[in-house]
Amino acid sequence: MAGEDQPPPPIGADAVSQAPQKDGGSPGGRPLLSVRELSVRFRMSGGREIAAVSDVSFDLAPGECLALVGESGCGKSVLASALLGLLPRNAYVSGRALLSGPGARDALDLLAADEATLARTVRGRRVGLVPQSPAAHLTPVRTVRSQLAETVRELTGRKRGELAEATLAAAGRAAFPADHLDRYPHQLSGGLAQRAATALALVGDAPLLLADEPTTGLDRDLVERTVDELRAHTEDGCGLLIITHDLAAAERIADRVAVMYAGRVAELTAAADFFGSPGPRHPYARGLLDALPERAFAPIPGMPPELGDLPEGCAFAPRCARASDACATVPALTGGVACHHPVTATDTAQESGHDIATAPDTDGTPGAAGPYGTAGGDDADGTRQPEGSRA
């Protein structure tokens, strides 16, 4: 997808590698973050291994917001922690996560960087993090004002005379009320602690922001305000990876959606297609959306598998109505979906009782070449051509 005068993306050009280009983006340019085959294994006592993240690949373009969604325990936070070198010692990480910089020489493989580099130049400066448990990340014995002021001084180099005002402005970006700045973390509600953590993460104006459940504990209007502020962060070309259970928040701000299941990306697609038409193509992703009260309100039967005891093949197969013998092998992410039997336009039409005369005859079997099938269903960027426009 690289433009003619641009170098190709550093690692492959495939379904994981491109975002819809928006104003301020760099059409066909280098991704800001290029993750390839990221896997994390936790080695436990007794030789047990937990496959928390498996073969995850995606790109994030400058100015893009990618929402990472999936049930509790599917590996979202571990993935974010791996990118920042924040995993415990029993975690074994493989793969690559190339973070681009202003110059070619500034590119850095986050997974290979040493602790000193991550601490001095990456965390807060090149990659901001809104942690999932803000209360645990705030220093308990210092007020929010003092923590925020120190972060502002460290990351922006503001002088003493400007610090008070800059601290106030930093709090305001995350809707943290000024009259609560002199409180200690234990005096904050969950939602306020969340906003304090968001304010801290935004200070450095890092080119990449990882936000892990940044809206937990917030009321709907604050959810919207918070995600809008995070989204605003991308207007200057910053990238935002938001991890969330809040699909409405994801729909509001994301350009693309990555659905994780049991440590793997099940689907990676344009948000407009995912939340609108044709909808998710992976049966799990579709189930996730259908479980919403405002949709079918139908939960996915069964439970996610233990990551320490994954079945062979597709981990979703035991819960999947579409599963067949083919699912004994792990499906690759092809055309944005990792499924041997992705949901097709025909299926969707049948479900809704419509007839679609224009759709090719697809049956969802591997290699089916329908508009939403595995072969030729997507352009490499996960965006879709209008029906009938494809050869």
Ligand SMILES: Nc1ncnc2c1ncn2[C@@H]1O[C@H](COP(=O)(O)OP(=O)(O)OP(=O)(O)O)[C@@H](O)[C@H]1O
């Ligand atoms: N330090 C650790 N040691 C062993 N296993 C771990 C460790 N941290 C996480 N895990 C396991 O890795 C898996 C993924 O955890 P993770 O926190 O990434 O889930 P998640 O998708 O963020 O869930 P949630 O939505 O609840 O935050 C889980 O099975 C979890 O138990």
Ligand code: NI
């Ligand atoms: Ni998490």
